[in-house]
Amino acid sequence: MPTREQRLSGLKILVVEDEFLVSMVLEDDLRDAGASVVGPFSDLAAALDGAGSQAFDLALLDINLSGTMVYPLADALLARRVPFLFLSGYTGADLPLRFAAHRRLSKPYDPRRLVEEILKLTPHP
Amino acid sequence: MSDVDAFALQPGIDAAAAFRLAGSPDYRAILDSLPAAIYTTDTDGTLTYFNRAAAEIAGREPRIGIDKWCISWKLYRPDGSPLPLEACPMAVAIREQRPVRGVDIVVERPDGGRVPALPFPTPLHDAAGRFIGAINLLVDISRLKSSERQVERHAAEQAALYRFTDRLCRAESEADVYDAALDAIIGALGCDRASVLLFDEAGVMRFVASRGLSPAYRAAVDGHSPWTPGDRDPAPIFVPDIMASDESERLKRIVKDEGLTALGFIPLTVEGAVIGKFMTYHDTAHHFSSAERDLAITIARQLGFAIDRRRTDRTLHESTERLRLATEAGKVGLWDWDIPGDSILWTDSLYAIHGVGKRTQSFAQWLDLVHPDSRADVLAAIDRALKDDVPYEVEVRTVRPDGADAWIYTNAVVLRDGAGAPLRMVGAAVDITKRKDVEGQRDLLVAELSHRVKNTLATVVSIARQSFAKGATLDSARKSFEGRLRALAQTHTRLAEANWESVPLAALIEDEIAPYRDESGNNLVTDGPPVSFTPKQAVVLGMAFHELATNAAKYGALSGKSGTVHVAWQCAADGTLVLDWRERGGPPVSPPKRAGFGRLLLERALAADLKGDVTLDFRPEGLACRITLPLGSAEASRPAA
Secondary structure (H helix, E strand, C coil): CCCCCCCCCCCEEEEECCCHHHHHHHHHHHHHCCCEEEEEECCHHHHHHHHHHCCCCEEEECCEECCEECHHHHHHHHHCCCCEEEEECCCHHHCCHHHHCCCEEECCCCHHHHHHHHHHHCCCC | CHHHHCCCCCCCCCHHHHHHHHCCHHHHHHHHHCCCEEEEECCCCEEEEECHHHHHHHCCCCCCCCCECCCCCEEECCCCCEECHHHCHHHHHHHHCCCCCCCCEEEECCCCCEEEEEECCEEEECCCCCEEEEEEEEEECHHHHHHHHHHHHHHHHHHHHHHHHHHHHHCCCHHHHHHHHHHHHHHHHCCCEEEEEEECCCCCEEEEEEECCCHHHHHHHCCCCCCCCCCECCCCEEECCHHHCCCCHHHHHHHHHCCCCEEEEEEEEECCEEEEEEEEEECCCCCCCHHHHHHHHHHHHHHHHHHHHHHHHHHHHHHHHHHHHHHHCCCEEEEEEECCCCEEEECHHHHHHHCCCCCCECHHHHHHHECHHHHHHHHHHHHHHHHHCCCEEEEEEEECCCCCEEEEEEEEEEEECCCCCEEEEEEEEEECHHHHHHHHHHHHHHHHHHHHHHHHHHHHHHHHHHHCCCCCCHHHHHHHHHHHHHHHHHHHHHHHHCCCCCEEHHHHHHHHHHHHCCCCCCCEEEECCCCEECHHHHHHHHHHHHHHHHHHHHCCHHHCCCCEEEEEEEECCCCEEEEEEEEECCCCCCCCCCCCHHHHHHHHHHHHHHCCEEEEEEECCEEEEEEEEEHHHHHHCCCCC
16 A cells, blocks of 8 residues: 555565465565565575575564474574564464564454564664 | 277276276266277177167167177178178177177168178176176278278279270270270269260261160260360260259150160360260269269370371371372372482382482482473472472473473472471472373364464455455455355365365365356366365365356356366376366457456465466467466475465
């Protein structure tokens, strides 16, 4: 929606989501808010590759990628101090302890909440 | 007896002078005033003199010159057997002309009263040594006898109490305890009947043992109690005569019908609280002396103690047995951590739970068995227990030497020294691995369900966005959206039916094209081997077939009456599925100007989500769609939805 304020302008966001229809909406929402999308990656191997080779400011991670958990990428991002947000149907109690308190947005998400959460992760004003 | 001997005539007395003096009025007055009974006889035993005290002890007026041997009309031996007068000590003394000492007699009065007496018959000789008669001194020893009886009584009581204590120590059952108690009550308190009653679990006083009571009586008074369970330090209650008491008429009648008159209610207490009572029953009216009361309390104390000890023993025995069974079954272990000594003792069962052999172990060695994920929690809980006295209660994940995880629930108490420093932690541990496994499976299922539902909703949001995209009228957008939702729902129904494992390809296609089949059924033909889709494949392909079918119905072979759709598929050896959707006989086809949701789904979603490849060929005679899909790779990612 071009009329909306582009609050994520200039942000490069890595997207990992294994369902095309869902990632399509996510891409739309991010682009509408002015961000550019790195990915989307639908499996862990591709996501690890992409995260290692491309520049981005933060990441949105689906947790269950066709049965493979995204945790190795999450650990790598933690180590690199790259902020990320889980986008998932899982609740905190379902996650490993080290991620149970991590920022998480439940699917299906409200696009405005998504933008708010992303802004919380970034040093941008 | 030394007091009594003082009354005896002393050797060296001038007996003849005394005998003569007895006849003088002055001396007679002196003798009459003496509290001791004195009488004299001649040489053949005929009464020659008696004083007032003698008449009193005999209960009659003796007859001088007539009565022989004695002032009494009947005599008995101490054992109660009759003592003929001619065999009495005085008669012996006269016949054998010697003093007789130490032979008790019982004097019977004409009114039936009996007086125990100690006689001192002594032969009298004149100055020339001639036998002239005899003098007897009778000492009333009824008071002495009664205190003797008391001494005997006391000794009997002590013996009864001793036997009671001894039997309580050796009692092997509660019945033994009650039996010993009844013997002691009857033996020591001298009552005719006795019983023991205890509060049952409902707080009702029940007979547990009795002697001499009829079943009817026990049934009638069962539950009757002057006290309620737990009353503190009550006093015994003694009813000397039930008919003179203020008990209910009903109770009086019951007691009387049983032939009882006097009742004693003696409370049995444990640490001051009433647990029951014992009863003493007398058939006739009975005044309960303070000695009886003290004795009853002594017996009650012993009995209460014995009952309590047996109960404690039984409870202890039962709990020990339960503990043994539980620990032997390997489900419960006990541990004891000597904190200053840094050593932990385990029961055998706990070694079994941990899967390690017996050993001496330090705290650090134990901590090695705790899974790294659990260590911080465990250490924090121990810290709180030691420092803040917070109850220690944790679920610990441990690792067995064989590598298997075991979950243990454990709780413990901290034992401290006088200054409050922790000395030991003693706890119980239960193997909860199975419960944890079940919980884990349940959590996994719930998590999966949540994941699937929310992903599906996210998909619905996406479908809605596409359906209501620019260009479509609201009405057609709504129809498209609802159709797509139905297709999605239908696939989910298929998945639910198959326990979320797989859906046959034929069923997916059939679900979407069935609404367009004509009466002959010839307009739709499917042809291919059985193929199963994973849930993820099924969801995407179900939507894809829906798009193909609705497109055919709107613009293609199914929009008229003469068109046909032929769907054929086959599986290559490498697990690649090739499916051809061919339309014929519809209106002439031209490539669409704009890519709608159907094309997006077919060309991009299949590629992205299923690694599939789709070619759409808009031939004039009808649409030809080929879907190429690696089934193998998709199957490898089976758990996903």
